[in-house]
Amino acid sequence: MLKIFVSGCVFFPGLFFTFKHIFKTRFKNWKDADGALVSERMVSAIHAIMASTAGVLIVASCSDIMTDRHWLATDFVWFGAPYMAYDIYAMYQVHYLKEKDKGHAEYKGHSIHTVTKFLCKDFLFVLHHVALLTIFMPVSLFLRRGLGDFFIGCFFITELSTPFLSAGGVLIQMGLQDSTLHKINGLMLLLTFFLCRILLFPFMYWVYGRNYNVAFYKVALHLPLHCNLGNLCILAPQLYWFTLLCRKARRLFLQQHKKRDGQSPKTS
Template sequence: MEAVKTQVAVGAYALVAWFCLYLLIANVLRMWTRTSRLPHAHRAHIAESFVSGVQGVACGVVGVLTVRACWGDVMHDQYPMAVYYSSIGTAYFIYDLWAMYKSSSATEKKPPDCFVQSLVSYLKEDILMIVHHITIVTLLFPAMVYHSPMGHFFIGCFFCTELSTPFVNARVILSRLGQKNSRIYFVNGLLMMTVFAMCRVAMFPVMYAVYLSQQTVAPSHIHALASIPIMCHLSCLLVLAPQIYWLGLMVKGALAVMQCSSLSSAKDD
């Protein structure tokens, strides 16, 4: 019972901290000369992306530390920091639902009192991301941290998926600052796509491969896979599906940019 109270307290403090960080960045952007003249929607997206990047770095670091600490026995090794960060991560995803709404409503050209229209527009525009957040808060974290018989190695692997988040958010920030045609934007895009593919897609088969390599008791890999709770397989599938979709969008975008660059070079020649 004491552990539950501690987790709730950590989550509550973290939720306040995420909101405070967002408001701090929003105020800095409003006062900073370079960003004070940007549209309100741009500043909202930058603030949201900055906080998301901070969360991505923190979660990724905890994930790497957890994987390293639990690599020897993926089914039994525990790492307390992973459990505590699950509360911090849950608080972030709850906060981020609000932050995404703020960015969406700032983009809308409706009067500020049209809450219903803004909410409906937000739900239509970001439904995939909303479902992704709700799934993580209500299914993934509880299933992995509190109900799974497996070790914290797998929690660390899921945390490592956030390592690509800083690059994704840097792309948004650079775009809002008018750096879409800069070299740093292009390099960040390549890094984003590479790290995203490694940490959010390739991570899943690697995670299963490491698990199977240590399951010497089971008569076969099929029996070892069958011993995993169905909730774990479903959680992996629910998280992996949108990652593949987003990676496809990134690849299409990268190909489009490369095609435009080659056409521009051909015209110059």
């Protein structure tokens, strides 16, 4: 397990710095923040593809949702855990370089102030990553007593929407925010986010009820309180982020509509 964990510690930061070097060499007109942003998005997409693929394999292999085992349910947690710590660092780098490129005097060097500003700006994302490291990782590796690989696979599948989120940022960086490809990507993001990060939770309750012959509306009463609270804590930010995505999609749609009518879109 240590080798798998160390591999993750090397793999994700290594990809990030490799992409940064490639983009710095290839796109001479990009600022440091541009290269860091696209690199962070690329690594996020790669991690998400790996996680969701592992999730599909685990879910497909488990006939009994509680007792069937799959080696990826443990190994990928060890491999993917370093990504959460790395991504906090990568998001901070993007934040720092963006503010530095704007010429803010306080961003001439790293300090407690720059870190605090980052934590305030991206608090929910950082909290999400920290919770995965401090709660999801110990539970999935040490506390579940080898039960529920199926549900670990389901949680991996929540990452399926991330490649579309990352692709949206890359397309904007490439100046393709008004392209048909960006619109299609936005629709895929909304669809996969809704299916894999919101509907996934009632799906898990439904599967549990079907396996144990419990009516769907009674499943929550058959589960320990900490399971329901844990699911609620994970679902709540997903609902918040989905609301933000819908608002952004609506705003972009209205802007495009005004452009077609020959009007200038309002500045958001």
